[in-house]
Amino acid sequence: MNDSNPLISLKGITKTYGKGDAAFQALCGVDLTINRGEFVAIMGPSGSGKSTLLNLLGCLDQPTGGSYRYGSVHVENLSTDQRSLLRRHAFGFIFQGFNLLARTSAADNVAMPLIYHGVSMKERRQLAKKALETVGLATKLKSVPSELSGGQQQRVAIARALVTSAGTLFADEPTGNLDSHTTVDIMNMLTRLNEQDGITILLVTHEPEVAQYAQRVVVVKDGLIESDTWNRKPNLASA
Amino acid sequence: MIWNAFLIALREIRRNPVRAFLTVLGIIIGVAAVITMVTLGRATTQAVKSQITGLGSNLVSIRPGASFGPRRPDSGIPNFTAKDVEAITNQIGGLAGVAPVTRSSMGTIYRQNARTTSVVGTTADYFTINNWNLTTGRFFTDEDARAGRAVAVIGQTVVTKLFEGDDPIGKKIRIGTSTCEVIGILTSKGQAGMSDQDDTIVMPLTTLQRRLVGRTSTANISEISISIEENADSDLIIEEITALMRSRRNLQDNEDDDFHVFNAQQLAETLSSSTQMMTTLLAAVAGVSLLVGGIGIMNIMLVSVTERTREIGVRLAIGARAREVLLQFLVEAITLSSVGGMVGIGLALLLCVVLSGAIGVAFVFDAQINLIAFLFSTAVGVIFGFAPARRAARLDPIDALRHE
Structure with missing residues (x-):
């Protein structure tokens, strides 16, 4: 990968909520380029537009203006269904609230995205087991979320995001509900996934300690990028 | 998916x-x-x-009175005569059998038992027309009817209530003022609506008239039982019968029927x-x-x-x-x-x-x-x-x- 062929390229992205006097401009023209294999933390105070930016990057939302290219795809031209398919094949999501299906085993939770890939039940079981082994939960296949700790639940959610071999992982405050000790576990795991498996990670957080784990920190304020700094240069880009 | x-x-x-x-x-x-x-x-x-089909297949019965059901005794509507039965038999085609029926309620006595039963006077055709079968004994014949013999065929209820376990065949029972010999027992048909079809004694019409009723009035038939042939057009035949009976009973065009034609099929x-x-x-x-x-x-x-x-x-x-x-x-x-x-x-x-x-x-x-x-x-x-x-x-x- 080189800079001339970025994974994600935003140009003049704007997002306006509401209409008329009640209109609120969450993003006022964001330019951002992210290469494959980067680990980017998006920071900023609440209301700064950082979550909006992540939702737009994750194709959960459509920008009001500007252009968004993912690889060679012009995302702003995609229909709702096409965006669904892009998410299905290229993206993985983890959330602050874990968002696991209640009363459903860890293995079934992890296997859930594969249903939409048309994978057979047998193969789903194997892939789910493998993904749970990757996050160190090989012994908890049958446990339901209520039997798991917060950190374990978030690891199940990571396994769910990884099971489809998605290249890009979107994490919205993934450690927001976790204690500091578990936060370290989860962040180490994300770092390992980024460094060993080359997964691109985009993470929203308001905690500087969490942002430290990322290679690059983008600070958003009042709908604009205030700063874009590197903690350390990515291994893969230099390799 | x-x-x-x-x-x-x-x-x-x-x-x-x-x-x-x-x-x-x-x-x-x-x-x-x-x-x-x-x-x-x-x-x-x-x-x-x-x-209803159990009443007799293709059964049609004609009764005096404007509607089906219990007849008011003082209605002044005349019964049918033997000549009416003869006319239907001779003039209407497609009939399997025609039987005159007279019903009356009579006291019956066997030894110390006495009860009132519906007594039917008719001809031998009655049994086939109304789907009656025998358990034992025999039906009476045309010969019995002609001779006016004192013979009777009885239903199951009469057997159980009057004979209480005795074999009735060949026994004499008192019906009204005369004595009859039991020659056959009918198979049970069960209840029909409110009435017990098995509480019946059937004997030749001639016997009933000569020995029991003692009347010699010509208009003494309270019902004509008819069975229509299997493939005949029952609606047409009923129309013909109605027309015949109207003319025999001298009804003018503006008068209503003073008899009723009951069709089992239609009722069903x-x-x-x-x-x-x-x-x-x-x-x-x-x-x-x-x-x-x-x-x-x-x-x-x-x-x-x-x-x-x-x-x-x-x-x-x-x-x-x-x-x-x-x-x-x-x-x-x-x-x-x-x-x-x-x-x-x-x-x-x-x-x-x-x-x-x-x-x-x-x-x-x-x-x-x-x-x-x-x-x-x-x-x-x-x-x-x-x-x-x-x-x-x-x-x-x-x-x-x-x-x-």
């Missing part, structure tokens, strides 16, 4: 069985009610039909069409409960969509398309209603067996109505599951994920 949606639906049902049961209770009751009503209705119709059809109408009506009422059951499903599915908003958000985020979410919830509603339909069929089977035993009709499993009711319950799932499923499919992933 549909199979997976079905598996997810089954898991959802297993997750909360009590709620699932309450959700489909309306469907269960609706399906069970429709099937039970229709099955029992048809069984009743069948029972009514077979009871009238009665069964009225029970069928009743069945349809009851089934329609039961169908309304099926509809109400569908609204129950819609209600719970809407609640379920709200409850599982975050789940829907996750599914949308990981790449489920709107139509896949729609399908999942639709399949869930259909699965619920179909399972309800199947439970309803089971319940209906149970109810039909118990109730058909209680009201004394034969239970016949009707595959057609079971299938219709099942398909209807599935259709209810489709119709009432669609709105909640569409609501789920239209959710915005971000809003759905933020939902508390």
